[in-house]
Amino acid sequence: MQENITLVEETKEKAGVSLENEDVYMASTFKEFVQVMVLKMRGGDTKPVFEYDAIKMHINNMDIEFPNQLFIDGQFVDATSGKFLKSINPATEELICDVHAAGKEDVDKAVAAAKKAFYEGPWGTMNARDRGTLIFRYLSD
Structure with missing residues (x-):
């Protein structure tokens, strides 16, 4: 953890790039970290x-x-159904707002998107040890 904070501070100081700890944590390889730095240096x-x-x-x-x-x-x-659910404040039983209610079609879309993200995105291609390390770091902060 301390080495990531040091990396963020040194990058900010020496390269003039403002990074957050999250930028370092989510880059599981040095190559990914460099890509984040380049994107930030280009104003992205x-x-x-x-x-x-x-x-x-x-x-x-x-x-x-x-x-x-x-x-x-x-x-x-x-x-897609156009249906809503009422979100109620449990302390006062007052209506907070109406929220969209997912139907079968919405759930199917969400599952397909999650499956695609897992198999084609960085999380699914990352090895299990790196995923575990990231989860541990987020939980220990």
């Missing part, structure tokens, strides 16, 4: 930007917003 960002229909609320003197859609294949999408 490794974090995806998500677009969604926001539910906006004012709670505890804060303005918050969050999605009420399904998250399938890296995107927030409406349920």
